[in-house]
Every structure is written in C-alpha cells, then in structure tokens.
Amino acid sequence: MSKKTIYLTIDDAPGMHFTSKVDYLKQHNIPAIFFCIGNLMAKRKEEVVAAIHKGYVIANHSYSHPHFSKITIEQAKQEISKTDDLINEIYLLAGVERKHYWFRFPYGDKGDKLNGYVLPSPKFYGDWFRKPDLKRKSAIQDHLKQLGYSQPDFSNIQYAFMRDNQLFNDIDWHWTFDIMEWATLENKPTFGVKDLKSVLARMEENTPLDTRGKTGTEKIWLQSNSPEIVLLHDQDETTELFYKIVDKLLELPIEMVSV
Secondary structure (H helix, E strand, C coil): CCCEEEEEEEEEECCCCHHHHHHHHHHCCCCCEEEECHHHHCCCHHHHHHHHHCCCEEEECCCCCCCHHHCCHHHHHHHHHHHHHHHHHHHHHHCCCCCCCCECCHHHCCCCCCCCCCCCCCCCCCCCCCCCCHHHHHHHHHHHHHCCCCCCCCCCCCCHHHHHCCCCCCCCCCCCEECCHHHHHCCCCHHHCCCHHHHHHHCCCCCCCECCECCCCCCCHHHCCCCEEEEEECCHHHHHHHHHHHHHHHHCCEEECCC
C-alpha cells in the first residue's frame, strides 16, 4: 500500500512541554509547522528559538487566541500584527532568515461571522447557517496580504470539500483532518471523542466527521490518496496524548513531509 503525504501542523504552541514535544518530533525525523500564540511565545522565546534551530517553522496563530468573529476588525489586525512582530523578533534572535509568513485563525474562524463553520456550500444559507460577512473577511485577508502572508500551493490536495468552499483561495491555512484530541477536555466531548482510545480510533475511521461542517460523500482521510493537512495541538492538558498520537501517526500508511 502506497503511503499518503501528510503535512503536520501543530496549533496553540508553545505550551509548557513545547521543547519536549519538539525533541520527540525531531527524534522521529518528523517535520512540523507550529502555529504559535503570541502571548505564549513572549514567555518562551528561547524555547522557540531552539525549535527554529532544530528546523521547525514558526507560524502565526494570533496573539491571544480569540474567535475572530467576536472581535472588531481593528482588534483582529492587532492580533495578527503583534504576533507577526514577535515572530520577526524571534527569528532575528535565532539568526535565521524568516522565509515563511503563514497564518491560521484560532478555531478556523476567519472573522466572517461563521465562527469557523465553513464547509457547507457557500450557495446555501439556511436558518441554521449564517451568511458570511464578506466585508469583515476581506478586510482581515487584506491585512494578512499587506504583511506578506500567503498560503502554500496545495494543488496536490484533491478534496472537493476544500476547493468548493474556497479554503485554498484565502491566505490563511485550514486543515483536511483534525485529530481532535482537544475534544477530550470538553464536558460533552464533540463526536464522542472523550479519551485517548477514542482519539486513536478516530485516526482509523473511514469517514471522520469534521467540526467545520459537511465534507460531502467523497472518500476522505485513509480512504483517499490525497495529501493531508493534519491538525494537532500543543496544549498542556493533552500532553500525555501528544506522544501517543505521534506514535500512532508513525504506524499509519503515511509519510510526514515538509511543505
């Protein structure tokens, strides 16, 4: 069986155990992009510098991790710019050229009043699905563009649900598969993902559900030959799960590569 290509992205870094997680990935020769929260980077600059020296890419995940649909456009711009300045400072401290200007919204919320629920067809606006605020979205996307941000060419990713909803047209990154270990922290876990066992089981499901909406009827994840953008998190509360999840990824018929 041929191996799928995987781009591993890790949100919410740098947590308390960031260095240990970086070292575990490095030990297994796994590349990853860390979408970092500014107020956490400000506390752990030297750890982030060390991660850069080990070959890991540091990307922007806002300064305080808000829902962008719940803040003003000016606040959204500040969340992005303040973190951008900090990343520039850290790359300067590392003595490494910053080559990538990549951004992911917290919760996948583009600030368009959809709160991250972005996969239903843009042509359908029922009572349960709010029409996006395109003016807000455009203003935030324009700000990212002005700062030099871009999204890599993901033309090799074949999923219609990503293209039909224009998630490769914007500057920010989304994902094709969310491991959803964060759900184990909820009082009522989303999709019943409540513990390590259910997290690992989800990683072998044929049709894993997506919190952003419906992916349609096409074959996805391990059923598909398409490359994947995988979402994992660096959260203090799920640290023990992190290593088991990485071990599971290593067991699957996938190859984790640099973007």
